[in-house]
Structure formats: C-alpha cells, structure tokens
Amino acid sequence: MTRTTFPRSWRVLASAAVLGAALAGCTNPGDDQASAGPPPSDGGGDQVVKESSGEGCTMQDYGAEQLDLTNAVVGFSQSEPDTAAFRAAETKSIRDAAAEVGVRDLLVTNANNELPKQIADIQNMLNQGADFLIVAPVNSDGLDPALAAAKQAGVPVLTIDRKVTNTHCDDYLAFLGSDFEDQGKRAADALNEATGGTAKVAILLGSSGNNVTDDRNAGFKEQVQAQYPGLEIVAEQTANFARDEGQAVVEQLLQSNPDITAIYAHNDEMALGAVTAVQAAGRQPGEDVKIVSIDGTRNAVQAIVDGHINAVIESNPRFGPLAFETAEKFYSGEAIQENVIISDDEYNRDNAEGNLGNAF
Known part of the structure; x- marks a missing residue:
C-alpha cells in the first residue's frame, strides 16, 4: 500500500x-x-x-x-x-x-x-x-x-x-x-466496415465474472445478428484481458480455424497479442486478418497508424x-x-x- x-x-x-x-x-x-x-x-x-x-x-x-x-x-x-x-x-x-x-x-x-x-x-x-x-x-x-x-x-x-x-x-x-454493451455494438460496426461486411470472426473474451466482458460480448453479438449477417462468428475464447494470453489463444485459433479473417478483442492488450500471433502465422494483421478492439491505449492506437489494427473503440x-x-x-x-x-x-x-x- x-x-x-x-x-x-x-x-x-x-x-x-x-x-x-x-x-x-x-x-x-x-x-x-x-x-x-x-x-x-x-x-x-x-x-x-x-x-x-x-x-x-x-x-x-x-x-x-x-x-x-x-x-x-x-x-x-x-x-x-x-x-x-x-x-x-x-x-x-x-x-x-x-x-x-x-x-x-x-x-x-x-x-x-x-x-x-x-x-x-x-x-x-x-x-x-x-x-x-x-x-x-x-x-x-x-x-x-x-x-x-x-x-x-x-x-x-x-x-x-x-x-x-x-x-x-x-x-x-x-x-x-x-456503456459496455454500446462499445460492443460500435466494435461490430467498425469490424463490418473494416471487412466490407464479410468475415469469419474470432472473439477474444475478457475475464469472466464481470459486466465488462458480458456486455461487450452481448452488444457485439446483438449488433452482428441484427445488422451484419456476413460476419460469421466461428470461435470465441477467453484470454483474460491479457496480451500474452491473447497471443497464445490466437495462435491456437489460427491453427484450428485457418479461415479466420477477423478478430474482435474485448481490450487492446489482447488485440496486441493477436497482432503478434497473426504475424507469427505468416499473415498480415490489419489486412489478412482485420482486428478491432476496445480501450484506446497508445500502443493500440499506434498499431492503427502502423496498419496492424483497424479500429479501437475508446474506453476512457x-x-x-x-x-x-x-x-x-x-x-x-x-x-x-x-x-x-x-x-x-x-x-x-x-x-x-x-x-x-x-x-x-
């Protein structure tokens, strides 16, 4: 203390x-x-x-x-x-x-x-x-x-x-x-725009037991179901808001689901881990695999500038x-x-x- x-x-x-x-x-x-x-x-x-x-x-x-x-x-x-x-x-x-x-x-x-x-x-x-x-x-x-x-x-x-x-x-x-549910809906909007309305999507979930994870996931899925039928959710797995877990989870997901073309991460840390995993798989993050996340950290915003992440919904x-x-x-x-x-x-x-x- x-x-x-x-x-x-x-x-x-x-x-x-x-x-x-x-x-x-x-x-x-x-x-x-x-x-x-x-x-x-x-x-x-x-x-x-x-x-x-x-x-x-x-x-x-x-x-x-x-x-x-x-x-x-x-x-x-x-x-x-x-x-x-x-x-x-x-x-x-x-x-x-x-x-x-x-x-x-x-x-x-x-x-x-x-x-x-x-x-x-x-x-x-x-x-x-x-x-x-x-x-x-x-x-x-x-x-x-x-x-x-x-x-x-x-x-x-x-x-x-x-x-x-x-x-x-x-x-x-x-x-x-x-409004975490609204953040999820806005992330769906951003991912739809980035992908042109067609993608196989993996979701990186935050830690369980809190309203942030639940609402960000519910808002995203609700918006996809209502507005974006071309976004097909093919996988979702917890990575506990952590960069190293985000990387490990995406590495595994890309092996089991090589047709994934988009990732929605509940926070920037997981998204940055996903960037590393996509690169390790020989693919280009932000292009071959579109990535949208939530937070607004400097590293994630810089990754947008660098072309590795497509959009970040701010959580101040x-x-x-x-x-x-x-x-x-x-x-x-x-x-x-x-x-x-x-x-x-x-x-x-x-x-x-x-x-x-x-x-x-």
Whole structure:
C-alpha cells in the first residue's frame, strides 16, 4: 500500500454549485465529433458524462455523515496491476485528482487481479481510517465482505469501470463507467466496415465474472445478428484481458480455424497479442486478418497508424476528476444516481495519427 499526503491548505476542486452546473452542462458529442475521433486535448482526456440513470441517493439515504475531503482519508482500490496501460492511466488520474482537490490522505492499493486480496485491501484501508472509498472491482460479484465492512463503518463506496451486483444506495453509492454493451455494438460496426461486411470472426473474451466482458460480448453479438449477417462468428475464447494470453489463444485459433479473417478483442492488450500471433502465422494483421478492439491505449492506437489494427473503440480510464466531483456533489447534499455513464470516442485509420496524443 502507498500513502500520499497532500497539504490541507489546498483548496477543494470547486464548490458544489459549480460542480453541479459543470456536470449538467456535459453532453454527448454529436455525430460529427464522434466520426472525427477523440477531440483535441492537452492529453488529459477528461471524461464527458453521457447520461445518468437509476434512483438518486443522498447522504441521508445512504446513512453517511458530512465530510470535507480536504480533511479526509480517501482509499482507492485498484483491481489489476498498473503494468496494463488502462490501469496505469486510471490510477494516475485518481492520484492527480486527489491532489487537485487537496485530499488530506490518499491510500492506494492494488489487488493484482485477486478478489481475496481486494477484499483484504479494502478492509485494511477501513482499518487505517478511510472516510470514502473508490473501488475498481476485480469482479462484479464477490465483494460482499468488503462492502459490508464499509457499510458497518459508515464509509460510502463509489465503484468505477466495473459495476457490482450489490444494492445501490445500500452497499455502494454509484457506478461510474462506460456503456459496455454500446462499445460492443460500435466494435461490430467498425469490424463490418473494416471487412466490407464479410468475415469469419474470432472473439477474444475478457475475464469472466464481470459486466465488462458480458456486455461487450452481448452488444457485439446483438449488433452482428441484427445488422451484419456476413460476419460469421466461428470461435470465441477467453484470454483474460491479457496480451500474452491473447497471443497464445490466437495462435491456437489460427491453427484450428485457418479461415479466420477477423478478430474482435474485448481490450487492446489482447488485440496486441493477436497482432503478434497473426504475424507469427505468416499473415498480415490489419489486412489478412482485420482486428478491432476496445480501450484506446497508445500502443493500440499506434498499431492503427502502423496498419496492424483497424479500429479501437475508446474506453476512457481517467475517472479521477469525475469521481471526486461526484463525491463533492454527494457531500453537498445532492442525490447521486445509480449509473453515471460516460461518452467514449473511437480511433480508426482516418483519425488515429492525428489523435495519438489523446491515447493513454
């Protein structure tokens, strides 16, 4: 565990009124912006709220007490090693936003993709006096002991990037994240465009037990079934969001299904492993085998520029500002809805080079 201490003299990010107005003013980019790719930025890539849904939850509903974040201990439980670009960007965003807000103490742990460790990490942060928790869950199920301990301690839990199956406004405050089913549908659109509407497709599944994998797969299949009969799904296999497993799985799939002409990977790491596997098979990734994935890492976007990947649907990991804005709103007395969904863009052959600086 690492502890970062910030001067208490630093001011809170903004007043509740300003934050509420800022979030209310966030809109989903229009079709023109979406087709042009991620908007120019300073590299921060702050998230835009697309929509919120579900019942609102106030401090009174949750049973929480008033908290000034500049006099608080905030805990962040990361799910997977920061060797993955998505996780590194996510952790950095939380650290940077905590510093900007002026949080007194920030506790950071990493579960290394182990659910028992994440439960122990959260309980340990509670023992160290955490007043508010931000959790990137390892799985959608199984955090019950940790959430129960937080509830007993009166500590609100905000989940990011993966949704838990527990009870909103009782076990956790809200979920901040992407519309993963929509990401899957958009990946199907991109793969259809890349292949000209005809392909034998292999799917690289993310890890089981979380809504990201389930929704990205369901959205893709639903869109293919409804819109793209020429995309034939001939194989799907778990590669656990890992590059080495993505490579190994694709090597095996290309041997057993040599007629595969397209790959949909649930994340960029698996897609980059697929690139290596396709090359090892003596075929050209991005040409002989079209590849579409989800995330928006710099390596994957560079692979689009290099011609090895055809498109990447963005999944923005920079949750820090939005997470602390949500906490500020909550402690100012505003109701927080169950699902706060962000807007994600897309990288393709037309915009990747010009927008490489927005990748993480």
